Amino acid sequence: MIGELFDSDGVTSAVGGIYIFIGITGSLGNVTTLLMITCCRMYRLSAYTIMANLALADAIMLIVAGLVCGLNIIQVPFLNYDNTTNNSAEILLIPLNSSNFMTDPIKMAEIKSELYNVNRSQFNTLLEDLHFSVFLLSFLEIAAWTAGIISHALLGINRCVAICFYRTRAKTINRVSFALIGSTITWLIGIITAYIGTMPVPLMGIRTDMWTVSFLSTAGRRPAVFMVFASSFNFVSILAQWSCSLMVLIKIYKVRHKINCNKLNLGSAKRFKKQARLTFQFFYPSLICTISSIIFFAKPFMTDILTSWQFVFLHLIWLCNHMCNPFIYAYFNERMRLTYGQWLTCAPLRECISKLEKQYSRKHGKPLRVSNSEGWTESSSDTEAEPVTAAICAAPQTSSRRSNTGKGLELHSLVFDLGRQTVEHWANFAKKASF
Numbered sequence: 001m002i003g004e005l006f007d008s009d010g011v012t013s014a015v016g017g018i019y020i021f022i023g024i025t026g027s028l029g030n031v032t033t034l035l036m037i038t039c040c041r042m043y044r045l046s047a048y049t050i051m052a053n054l055a056l057a058d059a060i061m062l063i064v065a066g067l068v069c070g071l072n073i074i075q076v077p078f079l080n081y082d083n084t085t086n087n088s089a090e091i092l093l094i095p096l097n098s099s100n101f102m103t104d105p106i107k108m109a110e111i112k113s114e115l116y117n118v119n120r121s122q123f124n125t126l127l128e129d130l131h132f133s134v135f136l137l138s139f140l141e142i143a144a145w146t147a148g149i150i151s152h153a154l155l156g157i158n159r160c161v162a163i164c165f166y167r168t169r170a171k172t173i174n175r176v177s178f179a180l181i182g183s184t185i186t187w188l189i190g191i192i193t194a195y196i197g198t199m200p201v202p203l204m205g206i207r208t209d210m211w212t213v214s215f216l217s218t219a220g221r222r223p224a225v226f227m228v229f230a231s232s233f234n235f236v237s238i239l240a241q242w243s244c245s246l247m248v249l250i251k252i253y254k255v256r257h258k259i260n261c262n263k264l265n266l267g268s269a270k271r272f273k274k275q276a277r278l279t280f281q282f283f284y285p286s287l288i289c290t291i292s293s294i295i296f297f298a299k300p301f302m303t304d305i306l307t308s309w310q311f312v313f314l315h316l317i318w319l320c321n322h323m324c325n326p327f328i329y330a331y332f333n334e335r336m337r338l339t340y341g342q343w344l345t346c347a348p349l350r351e352c353i354s355k356l357e358k359q360y361s362r363k364h365g366k367p368l369r370v371s372n373s374e375g376w377t378e379s380s381s382d383t384e385a386e387p388v389t390a391a392i393c394a395a396p397q398t399s400s401r402r403s404n405t406g407k408g409l410e411l412h413s414l415v416f417d418l419g420r421q422t423v424e425h426w427a428n429f430a431k432k433a434s435f
Helices: 009-039 046-075 108-118 120-164 169-173 176-198 221-260 266-301 308-323 325-332 334-344 347-364 382-401 404-434
Strands: 204-207 212-215
Touching: 009 046, 009 308, 009 325, 009 334, 046 120, 046 176, 046 204, 046 212, 046 308, 046 325, 120 169, 120 176, 120 204, 120 221, 120 266, 176 221, 212 266, 212 308, 221 266, 266 308, 266 325, 308 325, 325 334, 334 347
Parallel strands: none
Antiparallel strands: 204 212
């Protein structure tokens, strides 16, 4: 029943729209995290540096697996077809503007002859464009996925050192310089892995039969070797995450017992509680990362077992793995929660605009507009407003007689005179009220 619903164009468009929404929302959240950590001085710490690296990888993954995959599903009506057409060599020869893109199994010779009958040069152009797009998607997906997995492991090691080895020499690892070096090595490994999985033929791409982004084929020696290499690499990373997480949880349990027995001083107890709370913002992403890794490597072997709605559900779980980190950070980290609020209200942009206005006013000698909330622009009665309006009316006459050097001093004295008059008025009002 549910599988038949997924064959309709309306449900297909709805699923594609959900993918696009999650991709855009998640990528914006991760890009905000990246810019926030990069621009704010208070986040220049080792853990935040690795978090920024992870946010970059998640943003790329959401663009590929969310936005691009959703657009492909919306533009291409999904029909049931044989999975053998998902061979990477066949995909490279299917034109982008074809309405039957990846729908029914078509022989490669018929596609070539049809395209050559239209125009030989047009065929070459379409082939080059599609070739580049498929290669680019495969390269970005493998590189971002590898970098994200390693970043999760680095975060686990960072928290393990901060909690379990705080008073040892191992704490030197938790420096910004080491975090930057680790992030660079992470992307180098990701790029090398992506090159192996993309050249000469891409092994990963959009699978419309599975409603997801996955391995294009599992048959053959090269896909099998790459899957073994990638899965073993992923297993080592997850093992490092959970080893560090278990050590941290054991340490938290022991120190919590000491705190309950009053065997720890107040300063150390407060510091440890803060570090323990911050540690949980990395524990839950590791849990979700483990689940999504199992889904990622299991889906290509379950095409004959799972139905369409089950593939969609698994892909949504996979997308949530890359989307949820900013929300987890905002929940556990009060500092980041406040900064997220400032960035969502465009506070940094408004601050930059105000700075530019001040620089412009200083450069061109034009004063900024005075706000009505300043004390000297409002008064409580008509009699109190008379000296203020008289002084403002007299200001242009006196300023025209002065030179350019005297304008600033006169405006400065005028402001102080108005301020003194306002203070005197309020003082008299307070005296009368006291009687």
